[in-house]
Amino acid sequence: MKRSSFTESPAKQAVRNHWNTPLLRYLYEKYHLRYRYMGFPGSDLVDVRLWADMIEEVIAFELPCPDGPDKRTWVKEIRLKLRKLGVPGVVYFGPFEEVVILREDYEGQHYTQEKIITLYNLDFCDEIASKIETREYGTKLWRFEAIRQILHDQQECYKQNSSQSLFIILLTVRNQIGASRIANFLSNNLLSETQSYCLNCNGENPIPSDDTPLIGTHAWTLKAFLYNTLKTYFAQPNICALFFPIVKYEGTPIIRKKEGISVRSPMLHWMFLCKFGESENPTPTFYPSMFLDQTVSLVADSAGITLLPEAGEVLNSDQSICPVEWFQPFEGFFF
Secondary structure (H helix, E strand, O other): OOOOOOOHHHHHHHHHHHHHHHHHHHHHHHHHOEEEEEOOOOOOHHHHHHHHHHHEEEEEOOOOOOOOOOOOHHHHHHHHHHHOOOOOOEEEEEHHHHHHOEEEEEOOOEOOOOOOOOEEEEEOOOOOOEEEEEEOOOEEEHHHHHHHHHHHHHHHHHHHHHHHOOEEEEEEEEEEEEEEHHHHHOOOOHHHHHHHHHHHHHHHHOOOOOOOEEOOOOHHHHHHHHHHHHHHHOOOOOOOEEOOOOEEEEEEEEEEEEOEEEEEEEEEEEEEEEEEEEOOOOOEEEEEHHHHOOOOEOOOOOOOEEEEOOOOOOOOOOOOOHHHHHHHHHHHHHH
């Protein structure tokens, strides 16, 4: 989870300014979509400040502050700054995964969702399969369960009020994972399209046979895993989705205090436009078809966003790097 002491990179700013904001602004201005933001804005509130005029409410999560006597310092800062911005919101104290699953934060504040979330910004600074430190249960790999839980909560809200169906998910994870771990993830329960894609990719850029940490070298493995996982999760609540190209970028390096060294932070960012499918339909609809091999990945840096193919992707120089242009061929399905 993003921490309040985090300083973002110019490449991250490019993702926000040139990839997320144009789509959010387009949907807001054309369809008057206002955003109930759920995520980890940090005490700087960069996302919230940029999108404040489009935001209806903020649901934030913040970790305990590791320095100083008051562990609630960051939580207090977020609450104060939201009030100064005039943006309604609630701030939960504790890890996102723990609060969502246990339904209570470290202050005893009950977690509940009463309305559809229209914008999830799940900006995880670590690996998708990282464990979290819980207050009472030690370290737990609760992230996947937390994602399943918020989708379940979203479905329950939709059942109560089906007038609002559309929502956006922004998902950011570290482009890093152990070779044996991702190989294990990709060895079971794969959709046929994922299996075919992995076979092609592994021929071009094979997964090492040992447990070498894959740091920024095999983004195709996480693309395949996240696509397969989320498509499976979406199917149960009948969520249709438009998958945008993944965007690779270099985040702010991590400083390891014990060793006194700086470690690079390759990141992956993904955007999804979702809506609940018709109850009569047997399965949800996903766009575009042939996503895994026909959609070229992007890279963001301080200069902007460009195409940068991963293994297994068919380079298409005509592919748009504008998120609104990517969305428009499918606009009639969502609106």
